[in-house]
Amino acid sequence: MSLHIESTDEALEELKKQRTKTLAAAISVSILGVALMGLLLYLVHIIAAIPEDPPMVAYATQEGDNPDIDTPEVTQTTQRPSSSSAAAQVKVIAAVASADVAVVNPDIDVEIPTEELSTGIDIGDGFGIGTGDGDGGGIPGIVSKRCDLNDRMKRITENGGTPQCEEAVVKSLRWLKKQQNKDGSWGGTPHNYKCSMTGLALLAYLAHCETPLSEEFGENVLKGISFLVDQGMKAPVLSLVPQRNEVSYDHAVATYALCEAYTFCKQMDIPSISNLERVVVKAVDRILDAQCPNGGWAYSYNNRINPNIDLSVTGWNVQALKAAEHGGVKPTKGEIRTALRKAAMYCRKNVMPDGKFSYKENGENPRSSLVGVGVLSLQMTGNGSDNAARKGLDWIKNNVKTLEWGKGSGTENVKSNLYMHYYCVQAAMNRGGDVWTSYNRAFRDAVLGGQKPDGSFSNNDTGYAECLSGKSKNIYRQCLATLMLETYYRFLPGTGEGTKNS
Template identity: 80%
Template structure:
């Protein structure tokens, strides 16, 4: 016998209500479980994301005899000589996390072939034509981090037409330069130590060697210190402020300090005392020295006079562009305004055949100044001007080969490193067939001119008549090194057909 309960509509309705309540309860429990799990994961994430206490770096300070108010105070990492070292210390808190190259690997490479650069496509309208310059002159952290990572640097070398041997040659050169540094932090001898120190620092900075670098950090720091010290003591960055050629000394030194300032600021490197102060003062001096026609003259005479020339102008344009990139705020004018005036001057120096003249309006045209004129126009945001295009056509059509150590004189286009220092940058900024042909010429010649000890063979460097033997060697070394660093010193721009790094 079985019991049977007859269902009624009321019972069915009650069952439905019960099922609905059960379902709602189950869903609520599920949501609560998910919420609790999410909360737990969030708390775990918060705990793991709490930053560690910043590293505390102790910097020993040398005992001073008498306070020199203009001596730059430098803070940098030092390893204490012993755990019981008794010296006054300054504590600096650093949270820098930048990946700075430490040791470059020894690279086994093949000799570059003559057909390496055939068929290269680099696009058109790259470089300074956007007014900001190639990536190396656009103020963003990506630029610096790219060239500071060895893998990325090697990738950019090969993509832009270089070989692993280019990186090996640069490292060997920097090691040679390290041995040439004077005890006071300068490079060179004679009366142009400021410019020789500046151009050497540019070679180190281009390879992302900073005051924190393992192998070259002390050399870079001492070099910056030397220039800052000069800038604090004198109205210009030079050991001889009254020198006629002080326009070169000051411009090259300012160029280097602006790049050093940018590195310190963008890469969270502990600052060097008085660096920013000297940089602003140095840029002010360049702005104040610009002549009404847009050029610069010997002795920094800022009036229209016969000593205004394109060579002096080129170095001052580079210094101002580096200052603009670093976000320097001068007190005596606007950098962009000065660069526009400089472009007006450069246009007056172009010749119908593409050469640029030493003086405006066609006076003393020189093939060695083509690169100066073109690069200056690119840096001022006028790389598409007809004057720049004429110069680039001349470079493509006339510089077929570069033979190391052949010929002499400033008009010899094969061995004038001053000329090629500018032309290789102008060609790289332009890209396309101009760069493909020029890259093949300069790359193999420069690599072939390096000796086993890292130095480069003697040859005419151009515009070095007033340099002594040691300074000439430094000058030659740095020009060649900077040429090999062109592959990664600047990032491609945003022109059509280019690759964004």
């Protein structure tokens, strides 16, 4: 029997057909494989051509109570609105601890912000309601008007100043820079009113748009703010002498400065100092809690009706509250607007028939030096057009004819009392028109003439400066004179009449 199977013709034909089908299938599979391989290579080429997004590293900020965790700062690459070199860089030291001290981080390089940073930033339309009848006053509507040199010079000349006013301010700020203590404060012994002196110095720098990002003065501003923040974290009031009656001045002036600093940091996206907002709220709460039932404030922050309530103390606390309201501070001890309304009621009780304001309500001890305090306080509370304010403005217009630096003596001398003129300059600017024109003519050249070649101002001032001595008295005088010269761009005229250079 043969081991081979004999194939029939039908079987061979069937085998041939099967081979043909197998070959066709193999060819189809091969073609499909080649096509898939080509498609895969194409996709790989497309993916490789798409640029990758740069890697992003996100840092979570630490908001708890652990001060040992360092939080990397987010820095902005912008340029600062200033007359300084655009290519310059500054060191920004940001305190980021949550402990009860302002711990300072290592220096971080950031480029100076450009003019675009301030363009269109609206910080408000002034401290008052702005009815066009003198209710305005305070930080101008657009920060760039004081931050850009060209805009600042335009504002100076439009409001009756001269280029010498700007030169004098810069010289003064450089003098103040040399007077700063190692701990960041200004002022000194014997009574250590360092908080209020530091507050005045900071107000002078901030008025010129000198912030922690400033090239020339940034470190000074930052150290000053940090000094006050540290004090605010350690004590219930911003004062190194809380046992003294004058704590109500010390705390109010320092709070005023911190509120302005807080506003600048928030509105201009400046890397903030840790605990700044916390201290600001705490400081404003203390002022609200210390207001007396009649609307005024007293020495020692005694919040009961007592013989020590006076208009001078009240004026500084009104300024602090207005700055807080303007900066959007949210206190926990009451409403700022309610407190300002009560303060206006108190101020009205101090006006005299001739336009002077009394030291205490109901006409007790009327003083020329308090006219500006009463008028500015009413303007800041939104009452710049009421009868009491108009009387005071008329007195300013009719009585301050000339201002000669260093002439006369005593608190009633209207020529050399910088305390008086610090307030009157602001009140007159807020009112605008002929009140401001006449007052500007009186004070401008006199203040410029009182500056020495080194940038300091002569020490012949009278009125309230006698309460200080030594280094603090010099700082006090310097800051008031500087703030007066900065009024041209720090405040807006309250009417559309404007002022003319004279």
